[in-house]
Amino acid sequence: MALEKITQVAGTAIYVPGDDIDTDRIIPARFMKCVTFDGLGEFAFIDVRVDPTTGRKTEHPLNDPRFAGASILLSGSNFGCGSSREHAPQALYRYGFRAILAESFAEIFFGNSTTLGIPCMVLSPEDLRAIAGLIEANPKAEVIVDVTESKVTVADMDFAGKLPPHAHEALVNGKWDAIADLLEGIPAVEKTAAELPYMQRA
Amino acid sequence: MKETLLDKVWRAHSVRELANGQTQLLIGTHLIHEVTSPQAFGMLRDLGLKVLKPHRTFATVDHIVPTDEREEPFSDSLADEMIKALRQNCAESGVTFFDLPTGKQGIVHIVGPEQGITQPGTTIACGDSHTSTHGAFGAIAFGIGTSQVRDVLATQTMAIRKPKVRRIEVNGKLKPGVYAKDVILHIIRKLGVNGGLGYAYEYAGSTFDAFTQEERMTVCNMSIEGGARVGYVNPDQTTFDYLKGRPYSPKGAEWDAAVARWQSFASDADAVYDDVVVYNAEDIAPTVTWGINPGQAIFIDEAVPTPSELPEKDRATAIEAIEHMHLRAGDPIKGTKVDVAFLGSCTNGRLSDLQEVATYLKGRTVKPGVKAIVVPGSQGVASIAESLGLAEIFRDAGFEWRGAGCSMCLGMNPDKLVGEQLCASSSNRNFKGRQGSPTGRTVLMSPLMVAAAAVTGEIADAREVFGLR
Numbered sequence: 001m002a003l004e005k006i007t008q009v010a011g012t013a014i015y016v017p018g019d020d021i022d023t024d025r026i027i028p029a030r031f032m033k034c035v036t037f038d039g040l041g042e043f044a045f046i047d048v049r050v051d052p053t054t055g056r057k058t059e060h061p062l063n064d065p066r067f068a069g070a071s072i073l074l075s076g077s078n079f080g081c082g083s084s085r086e087h088a089p090q091a092l093y094r095y096g097f098r099a100i101l102a103e104s105f106a107e108i109f110f111g112n113s114t115t116l117g118i119p120c121m122v123l124s125p126e127d128l129r130a131i132a133g134l135i136e137a138n139p140k141a142e143v144i145v146d147v148t149e150s151k152v153t154v155a156d157m158d159f160a161g162k163l164p165p166h167a168h169e170a171l172v173n174g175k176w177d178a179i180a181d182l183l184e185g186i187p188a189v190e191k192t193a194a195e196l197p198y199m200q201r202a
Numbered sequence: 203m204k205e206t207l208l209d210k211v212w213r214a215h216s217v218r219e220l221a222n223g224q225t226q227l228l229i230g231t232h233l234i235h236e237v238t239s240p241q242a243f244g245m246l247r248d249l250g251l252k253v254l255k256p257h258r259t260f261a262t263v264d265h266i267v268p269t270d271e272r273e274e275p276f277s278d279s280l281a282d283e284m285i286k287a288l289r290q291n292c293a294e295s296g297v298t299f300f301d302l303p304t305g306k307q308g309i310v311h312i313v314g315p316e317q318g319i320t321q322p323g324t325t326i327a328c329g330d331s332h333t334s335t336h337g338a339f340g341a342i343a344f345g346i347g348t349s350q351v352r353d354v355l356a357t358q359t360m361a362i363r364k365p366k367v368r369r370i371e372v373n374g375k376l377k378p379g380v381y382a383k384d385v386i387l388h389i390i391r392k393l394g395v396n397g398g399l400g401y402a403y404e405y406a407g408s409t410f411d412a413f414t415q416e417e418r419m420t421v422c423n424m425s426i427e428g429g430a431r432v433g434y435v436n437p438d439q440t441t442f443d444y445l446k447g448r449p450y451s452p453k454g455a456e457w458d459a460a461v462a463r464w465q466s467f468a469s470d471a472d473a474v475y476d477d478v479v480v481y482n483a484e485d486i487a488p489t490v491t492w493g494i495n496p497g498q499a500i501f502i503d504e505a506v507p508t509p510s511e512l513p514e515k516d517r518a519t520a521i522e523a524i525e526h527m528h529l530r531a532g533d534p535i536k537g538t539k540v541d542v543a544f545l546g547s548c549t550n551g552r553l554s555d556l557q558e559v560a561t562y563l564k565g566r567t568v569k570p571g572v573k574a575i576v577v578p579g580s581q582g583v584a585s586i587a588e589s590l591g592l593a594e595i596f597r598d599a600g601f602e603w604r605g606a607g608c609s610m611c612l613g614m615n616p617d618k619l620v621g622e623q624l625c626a627s628s629s630n631r632n633f634k635g636r637q638g639s640p641t642g643r644t645v646l647m648s649p650l651m652v653a654a655a656a657v658t659g660e661i662a663d664a665r666e667v668f669g670l671r
């Protein structure tokens with residue numbers, strides 16, 4: 001299975017401020033009643049985009065027409081905490097996001113996103129604020145997430161990012177979906193399993 | 203020597219090192235449910251793959267099942283489609299399904315231990331973040347995403363990096379009215395909701411030694427709320443006693459061999475940890491949350507914090523939380539009006555939780571105007587509770603006695619908060635919108651505190667309400 005090598009994501013960006021943005025916020029549980037991920041995109045962040053009492057659009061950045069079509073999402077710390085639902089990165093991907101920049105990421109969310117080929121790059125709070133300032137000043141500014149070099153470029157300014165080595169490896173080598181590697185290991189899996197008594201029982 | 207349980211289990215289950223430095227880790231036990239598995243089975247079909255080890259895969263249905271009208275077809279057609287999809291996927295691939303008619307259905311993290319499927323020294327994965335619960339048995343148990351569910355179905359392995367280990371020691375005896383739930387809320391409050399990032403939490407110390415297996419499960423369950431994907435307690439006699447005689451526990455001569463093996467997985471006395479923290483059980487009081495994440499917690503007699511007095515990094519979320527919760531900084535949390543009392547979930551929906559509450563609830567009544575529901579975590583819990591007369595005590599007090607499932611822990615079934623209702627909840631997440639209403643409000647607490655809230659109609663100190671000093 002040859003996968004695309006994800007070395008760079010370029011596009012416009014949007015800043016959704018806040019720490020601890022959890023997966024229930026990204027995609028509320030009631031939209032998880034589905035047997036496929038299709039159609040999740042339109043419900044990304046729905047409860048903060050639409051006022052639940054009035055049914056009107058809120059002032060959420062995602063409703064700001066200046067940022068329509070953004071493919072890079074900026075946020076605060078512990079992004080994606082909470083549930084293990086892959087529905088969250090799936091919804092963001094289907095909404096159109098191809099890279100996420102934050103101060104830190106929850107672990108399961110990070111892994112789920114990487115497996116979908118969405119680079120989740122860690123930047124310092126100062127740099128995130130600086131980038132947020134640049135895109136606020138010019139919403140059409142091109143933001144380049146350079147996965148290979150682990151940096152972000154906006155308006156000729158470089159910001160150092162961090163990607164753990166395993167995610168970096170996986171993305172730039174087109175191995176972000178582990179299934180091919182894991183399947184190759186099946187003979188070795190059987191050996192390991194044979195050593196474990198409980199694997200022989202139901 | 204010098205190894206932790208995590209080191210030993212990791213070694214026994216490592217298949218090989220992958221090029222990117224991750225481990226291909228054998229997952230001995232795979233638990234699946236209706237929400238995160240259908241897409242994985244779909245991916246498997248797209249790739250032309252089969253379930254590699256159906257005999258090590260077990261399914262149940264929990265998130266979407268109604269807890270009152272349980273006849274099929276369910277009135278919610280999406281929920282109905284989900285249970286049918288799971289039934290069909292299990293039948294086609296030969297996976298054991300603890301379906302509704304089996305009498306064994308329930309929340310996946312309650313069913314696994316109850317059936318004796320959860321065992322020490324094993325690896326467990328499930329497409330659900332509270333899989334850390336199973337660590338209470340000395341298993342290394344991971345919550346995983348749907349693509350990883352696919353990986354485990356197809357290869358019985360997943361690609362993962364070995365976490366660091368933080369030993370969290372709690373010593374001493376908990377005071378009356380203080381429970382395992384308070385211990386874990388306290389730990390998360392102290393270490394933060396992302397303090398466990400990259401770590402497995404090993405819970406230890408005399409408090410944990412004295413804990414029952416079910417109390418250990420309550421703590422391990424919420425590891426993920428502290429950012430730790432894995433939490434575990436070293437297996438001991440308490441663990442073995444719990445497992446003996448359960449349907450999937452080893453039998454006869456195999457039992458003795460299994461126990462000896464299980465013991466060998468416990469962390470060595472001189473094991474090396476990446477970090478150690480120590481707490482004193484006597485310092486912990488009944489704890490409730492005031493905000494929109496489980497780390498925003500205070501003792502019942504404390505006041506709602508003033509954001510400007512908090513560390514800078516916590517301020518913005520605190521302001522947002524206080525606004526969402528309609529609280530006032532500096533006000534006592536005690537006395538806050540409650541609309542709903544929910545007793546259940548994989549954190550606190552086990553038999554001992556219901557027993558403890560029933561002991562004190564007997565002869566008391568739910569305050570008029572409060573909707574109180576009790577949802578046993580599994581059909582197994584429900585039937586024992588019914589035979590012990592607990593259901594009757596709850597009903598007499600004015601609680602609704604429901605069928606097993608996740609219920610009001612999250613908004614995926616008919617049990618939901620309405621509007622801005624405030625819920626005293628024994629569950630594990632107080633995120634905005636978690637309980638089904640975007641403006642609904644959740645206050646997390648121990649089961650007995652939920653009962654105290656139900657009886658008084660407000661957030662109350664269970665020790666005062668039930669005379670527990």
Ligand code: SF4
Pocket residue numbers: 264265309310311330332547548549607608611612629630
């Ligand atoms: S009870 Fe709540 S936390 Fe537990 S599995 Fe169900 S929804 Fe998840």
